[in-house]
Amino acid sequence: MATATGTLPQVQEETTIWTWLTTVDHKKIGTMYGISGFAFFLLAGLEALIIRTQLAVPNGAVVDADRYNQLFTMHALTMIFLGIMPLGAAFFNYFLPLMIGARDVAFPRLNALSYWVFLGGALLLTSSFIFGGAPDGGWFAYAPLSDEEFSPGAGLDFYAIGLLILGTSSLMASLNFAVTVFNMRAPGMSMMRLPVFIWMMLVVNFLLILSLPVITVALVQLVFDRNFTTNFFTPAEGGDPILWQHLFWVFAHPEVYVLILPSMGIVSEVLPVFSRKPLFGYAAIVFAGVAIGVLGFAVWSHHMFTTGLGTVPQIVFTASTMAIAVPTGIKIFNWMGTLYGGSIHFNTAMYFAVSFIALFTIGGISGVMHASPPVDSQQQDTYFIVAHIHYVLFGGAIVGIFSGLYYWFPKMTGRFLDERLGKIHFWLMFIGMNITFFPMHFLGLSGMPRRIYTYDADLGWETWNMVATIGSYMLALSIIVFLVNFFWTMRKEPTATDNPWDAPTLEWATSSPPPEHDFDVIPEVRDRDPLWYDRDHGIEKVEPPSEMHIHLPPPSYFPLLIGLGVLLLGVGVLSHLALTALGVVIVIYSIWGWALEPTE
């Protein structure tokens, strides 16, 4: 294998497919996460469009009930696990080492492995559409919807195996990132000088590390129930369907924060840069993020108020759910404090960041409403909940991701996304999002249940359903504008300087796009906003010595091979166990090859 040790400036080797397949460079891996994540985001969006088209008029006939169930289940699964999570991981991969002043993550090959396992799991889950029908029990797959009687096809097996594989990928990535944050910081980069984005992602990593094992157990029990004759969730045999709900939500509530915290981090980076002042209340926003993470493990049962938990658990989970609004509120005030008195530059990244605050606040407030069991039992399973989660996940997570994309695009590609198209994208998305999801509050309050594939004409739901569908087409249009912007921008000459926004964090201290080794000289950190400190104190950037030997880990094909083995393992469980055995052999062989591979 070629070794990347060399004298600067590095000769950029020609990139071939093989370089991408064997890369261990966090920037390339981040790019792959980003492209795959965006592709699945488009797919999930397409599923949503079909759903909205079906519901546009009463007694819609675009799809039948069975296909509709598959669509809303896969829409949620694809958005959550294959869209938003990898898009967050894309930014984190790309910027974690750059923002803490490191040359790569702690375990570059493990990082590549996380990606390949993710891709395998994603393709497996999505392929269920072709092989006998996608999962159709909702993303929560409540028993008994998930058992063999009500889901006789292979859909729920694809669900369980797909999520197990994706969970393995997320766990490996989280362990890797957590170690990187703790151990790979540049000199002077103390924990309380970490950029807020890094802090929020660290919380995300620990949420995943501590919640993924719980869903793993639940999914294993589901696989055993469906394939190996156990009766964990069969009431007639003494099983308890509520146990699934507990295990699922112990994972899935922290998962909600896994989706939103990266965007909170992104917004916390964007707002100070374009308000031209440091983030207001750094420590408060960091501790609020940690508090959200901790409390996130203590609120899961608010998804289960209607299962009859009893009075005391209801009071406890009501209190903890309401309590989580406090750190969230602290963050919102921090962001507003950052804007207050700032000299605000309104570009597209800032448009998205500011609208994030507004839209997320709406979603947060409807969230607090559900903390009250009497209110929740009215709203449970209505479109009110659909409105709530989309304000948090679309108005929050997706809008935050677009803010980050416009902000970091010059760093990643050396090119600026077009501002005029960017603002058209923003306004279409902002208005489209509100037209789509705000009417769902009204629909929910007038009693429209979730997950119904059609409704009758005389229920008073026609108007708002039509409005919501029009909004969803506006959203699709906004994405097309963004894609045009993207491809058009990529044809332009790169013009971005190292730090075009005059931002304070370390990723802007290196060239745009960064060289393969990230930094010529590892920067020294003297302040929470290192580049602003250096600028204000006249500290010049250290010139790189004329000759420098930078050791970078060589490329490796073992991550890809293990990823393939893990995929075979999963495919084997769904088809023939011989394939599983083959997968295990490949995994063990590759781990040995991996351990013996020279890393110099």
Added chain:
Amino acid sequence: MEATEAAHGEHHTSLGVDNRMLLMWIFLASECLFFGSLISTYLIYKGESLVRPLPDDVFDIPLTSLSTFVLLVSSFTMVLAVYAAHHNFPKMMKLSLLSTILLGLVFLGFQVYEFRLFGSEGLNLSTNQFGASFFVLTGFHGVHVGVGVLYLGSMLIGSMRRNGLGPSGGLYMEIAGLYWHFVDIVWIVIFTVIYLIP
């Protein structure tokens, strides 16, 4: 550059703990939740079985005490292996590693025997909630012991190469030891909570 030092084992880290060691510690935190969920499932389904056999009908405490003892001894030999690796006693290291592996295999043998015995007494996955939660819990623990045996076996083969495990051998052995002791501790919890507490 600090990256070049990566080749020479333990290099500078912000916390002063080796990356691989830190990874194992955090991974074990995750494993706690994994076994915690399995044990919780077992406890939640305690008394929910509709038909016999129940724990009292099948558990053979003296037999399982013996296999627990075997696993405990393997933790002791693991400590010896880590000690020997740190103090560069290659022979003692290989011998203690081999003993640990063999003891692990004996434990697995006990488990296979126990599973077959329970099976012959009419307890399997589909019998009742006790069977389902017991076999899945102890089965996954067994898988962890099996992975540990493979892990330590690979270390043993590695240590027989010309350069042994290289300059970081002691560190590698310590990390493997962390995993092995964790799997042991989980068994102590399982033995206490599932076998001993009526």
